[in-house]
Amino acid sequence: MNNKRTSRSQAPVIPQGEVIGEFKTYAEASDLVNLLIEKQFPGGQIAIVGKDLRTVERVRGKLSNARVALGGATTGSWLGLIWGLIFGTNPEAVTTQDAFAPVISAVFIGAGVGMLINILRFAFSKNKRSFISQSTVVASKYQVQVPRNLADQAATILASKTLE
Known part of the structure; x- marks a missing residue:
């Protein structure tokens, strides 16, 4: 050894x-x-x-409910897009619009869920700060x-x- x-x-x-x-x-x-x-x-x-x-x-800026909601919607949209592309595309659809309708739906549902989760998490957080910051060691x-x-x-x- x-x-x-x-x-x-x-x-x-x-x-x-x-x-x-x-x-x-x-x-x-x-x-x-x-x-x-x-x-x-x-x-x-x-x-x-x-x-x-x-x-x-x-x-870096002020943290508000709107900013928290926008961040959650953005993250949720990306997750919804990935989910929709993996599970929602229909190769047998007659038109392109029919093929990607589930993907678009997944993006909007993901945005809504992400927004809701972020707002709830922010509302119930114990360390509630009203600003966004970034720490570095210099x-x-x-x-x-x-x-x-x-x-x-x-x-x-x-x-x-x-x-x-």
Whole structure:
């Protein structure tokens, strides 16, 4: 039996190594990683470490019964369309209108059911908020790290970039 652990099954750890760049945005750190990889630096040895993490919740809009109903109708319509296409088409129908009538009915029934379920769920929810938001985790700075034994190779690549 093989007890070797792969990198996928190992518990996450904070990478140790030399910081070769520190940036205010993730995009800037990512640009440095792209440069290193383009210059044949081993990509599996690079880490972008976010420091001073914060959760940011951005309010996207007001949540009302109408918005909840519209969201439910949209989801229900898609489910009804899929249901209708799978179970409702009639290949033996004389006209195209007759063939797709069950599909159209399924879309409208799905919209109604989806709307009803969403409105009931919203009405009975205990954590009732009147807004929609999206949470993200952001860092105040991003560090690009490489193992100590590869720091000189990374520094050489960075020096050649500044000379260009």
